[in-house]
Amino acid sequence: MKKITVLGSTGSIGTQTLDVVSMHPDLYQIEGLTAGANTALLLEQVHRHRPKKVSVATRELAEQIRELLPPGTELYWGSEGLVEVAAGTEADMVVTAVMGSVGLPSTLAAIEAGKHIGLANKETLVTAGHIVTEKAKKKGVRLLPIDSEHSAIFQCLNGERMRDVAGITLTASGGSFRDLSREQLKGVTVEQALQHPNWSMGAKITIDSATMVNKGLEVIEAHWLFGLSYDQIHVLLHPESIIHSFVEFKDTSIIAQLGNPDMRVPIQYALTYPDRMSSPAKPLSLAAAGSLHFREMDYERFPCLRLAFECGKMGGTAPAAFNAANEVAVARFLKGEISFLAIEDIIAKVLDRHHNTMNPDLSAIEACDREVRAAAAAL
Numbered sequence: 185m186k187k188i189t190v191l192g193s194t195g196s197i198g199t200q201t202l203d204v205v206s207m208h209p210d211l212y213q214i215e216g217l218t219a220g221a222n223t224a225l226l227l228e229q230v231h232r233h234r235p236k237k238v239s240v241a242t243r244e245l246a247e248q249i250r251e252l253l254p255p256g257t258e259l260y261w262g263s264e265g266l267v268e269v270a271a272g273t274e275a276d277m278v279v280t281a282v283m284g285s286v287g288l289p290s291t292l293a294a295i296e297a298g299k300h301i302g303l304a305n306k307e308t309l310v311t312a313g314h315i316v317t318e319k320a321k322k323k324g325v326r327l328l329p330i331d332s333e334h335s336a337i338f339q340c341l342n343g344e345r346m347r348d349v350a351g352i353t354l355t356a357s358g359g360s361f362r363d364l365s366r367e368q369l370k371g372v373t374v375e376q377a378l379q380h381p382n383w384s385m386g387a388k389i390t391i392d393s394a395t396m397v398n399k400g401l402e403v404i405e406a407h408w409l410f411g412l413s414y415d416q417i418h419v420l421l422h423p424e425s426i427i428h429s430f431v432e433f434k435d436t437s438i439i440a441q442l443g444n445p446d447m448r449v450p451i452q453y454a455l456t457y458p459d460r461m462s463s464p465a466k467p468l469s470l471a472a473a474g475s476l477h478f479r480e481m482d483y484e485r486f487p488c489l490r491l492a493f494e495c496g497k498m499g500g501t502a503p504a505a506f507n508a509a510n511e512v513a514v515a516r517f518l519k520g521e522i523s524f525l526a527i528e529d530i531i532a533k534v535l536d537r538h539h540n541t542m543n544p545d546l547s548a549i550e551a552c553d554r555e556v557r558a559a560a561a562a563l
């Protein structure tokens with residue numbers, strides 16, 4: 185019986201992780217769960233999966249649910265609560281499915297405690313990739329990718345030698361506004377931005393897909409996960425999201441991973457690795473798909489992707505600054521405070537003013553995150 189903790193169990197990845205766990209009750213047991221503010225869903229999950237420890241975003245929320253928990257369930261809150269649930273149970277694996285850089289300290293704590301990581305929270309590697317990967321190596325824990333593109337690359341690399349790899353290509357759907365010109369982007373609404381063509385995901389990542397920030401974060405995530413240089417990482421527009429990504433080898437052979445867009449597949453693979461099990465996902469019929477399409481990435485149309493590559497190559501605190509500016513700008517867009525195109529403006533302005541610190545430790549990254557958030561909120 186594998187023991188699993190899910191950080192962010194009430195979100196899109198979190199609920200799908202619990203779906204996978206529920207399909208295999210003989211294989212998995214839930215040790216810990218955390219939510220932000222959705223206490224109603226957390227309570228349902230707690231009564232179903234009986235974790236030993238749970239956490240919510242604030243003390244107030246914790247007090248609201250204290251009496252409603254099954255006897256013996258330990259209750260925590262805030263960032264310390266996340267860390268306690270991440271590190272303080274007997275879990276073998278922690279699935280990191282919280283949204284944003286708030287996931288960093290708990291992921292580090294889980295690694296420090298020797299837990300294997302099912303990594304959905306890409307912001308963790310973007311902000312502190314050098315620290316997270318070094319700690320994972322030192323502790324001998326696996327960083328098993330859940331992000332669909334990285335799971336695809338991980339699967340394509342299975343049994344291969346990294347020295348034989350020429351490069352990898354991450355596919356990008358283009359997001360909700362793939363076929364709109366920059367002129368047409370001026371009038372788009374939050375509701376339109378939240379209509380992803382292929383995937384049903386949390387609000388923040390759906391907006392990130394439309395700005396192509398998501399692919400930018402994924403490029404940096406891939407750099408750290410697979411130890412590849414930025415010149416070996418490419419992005420290709422693929423509207424159908426059926427080829428999830430591919431690896432090109434030195435002999436020109438390409439190995440790709442394909443499937444209908446369904447996150448339960450990469451989530452389950454992270455849980456079962458190196459085994460595979462049957463899945464409720466709809467099998468892919470290439471005959472039914474008929475044709476797949478590809479386009480070169482247009483970096484003028486999607487400038488955030490270019491910025492992400494630049495920040496990745498720069499290193500230091502630049503990727504953390506890129507990420508924090510984006511988190512604030514997206515939250516402001518979702519609240520209706522700024523336009524869609526202002527997300528890019530805010531990121532670009534923040535980066536223009538950013539003083540890069542090379543090889544930052546955790547406190548330098550946290551300071552950068554705080555400073556950039558304040559700057560991005562004021563723009």
Ligand SMILES: NC(=O)C1=CN([C@@H]2O[C@H](COP(=O)(O)OP(=O)(O)OC[C@H]3O[C@@H](n4cnc5c(N)ncnc54)[C@H](OP(=O)(O)O)[C@@H]3O)[C@@H](O)[C@H]2O)C=CC1
Nearest residue numbers: 192194195196197219220221222282283304305306385386
């Ligand atoms: N959704 C997807 O298909 C994919 C997601 N990812 C990545 O996975 C991560 C999660 O994405 P997704 O599931 O879409 O996001 P959601 O917004 O759907 O869920 C986020 C989760 O984090 C919790 N949360 C949010 N803020 C806080 C906080 N301050 N403290 C504690 N918990 C908090 C939420 O709690 P609550 O809802 O209770 O407030 C929720 O459980 C992101 O990093 C994303 O980039 C990667 C690939 C695919």
Ligand SMILES: CC(=O)[C@@H](O)[C@H](O)COP(=O)(O)O
Nearest residue numbers: 331332356357358359393398
């Ligand atoms: C499902 C998943 O992994 C998302 O990160 C997805 O990649 C978003 O799609 P695009 O960013 O390609 O629009």
Ligand SMILES: [Mn+2]
Nearest residue numbers: 331332333402
């Ligand atoms: Mn992805």
